[in-house]
């Protein structure tokens with residue numbers, strides 16, 4: 001059984017084949033990273049999974065349900081959540097208020113304060129809960145956004161370059177945070193460029209190149225593959 005599966009997923013923009021026949025499957029409990037050179041189609045593949053783009057052909061299955069044409073909110077209701085690269089936090093509100101907004105329609109109001117305390121602790125933001133979110137460091141803003149995305153207790157969390165712009169310490173702390181989520185049963189799929197981070201978290205890695213699955217394996221298999229090194233140097237054509 002797979003938690004997410006795409007079958008021959010295709011997306012074109014004009015004449016450009018951005019996603020070409022992508023067959024991809026995620027096992028429940030897996031931490032998977034999607035890598036590939038700029039323009040490989042990673043963001044487009046993410047947006048197809050989320051329902052922000054509709055494919056020209058192919059299928060997307062989530063927990064064995066066909067969600068190919070489902071609206072984004074329907075996918076979220078089924079247990080999909082996403083953390084985008086640009087934080088969607090409310091800068092003029094406190095850290096705690098941001099979490100209240102994210103959780104209030106999904107958690108029993110009597111349990112809300114306790115649930116938020118637990119999240120703040122998990123994110124390492126308990127001491128900053130009264131601060132305005134706009135005053136947090138870049139890394140803390142990303143963690144708050146992760147908190148808002150996991151407050152709904154998704155089965156699958158998608159992360160778009162979760163460590164972009166972070167210091168090495170923040171990047172490492174983010175990796176450990178994601179590993180704890182995974183240990184609690186959440187499946188994770190991250191688009192990521194930082195290979196040290198990929199090594200820290202990924203069970204398996206998929207390389208996209210010109211919209212196609214170019215290679216798949218453990219990080220050791222991927223980094224030892226001379227064909228993968230060549231696509232980053234621009235030596236392998238579509």
Ligand SMILES: Nc1ncnc2c1ncn2[C@@H]1O[C@H](COP(=O)(O)OP(=O)(O)OP(=O)(O)O)[C@@H](O)[C@H]1O
Nearest residue numbers: 013014016018036037038039040041042043044045
């Ligand atoms: N809405 C769109 N309309 C037209 N072309 C698009 C659109 N979105 C993406 N593209 C093109 O599709 C290709 C793949 O883009 P995509 O953003 O999916 O790649 P990526 O692997 O995420 O790249 P990066 O690592 O730079 O973020 C690019 O050539 C891009 O210009």
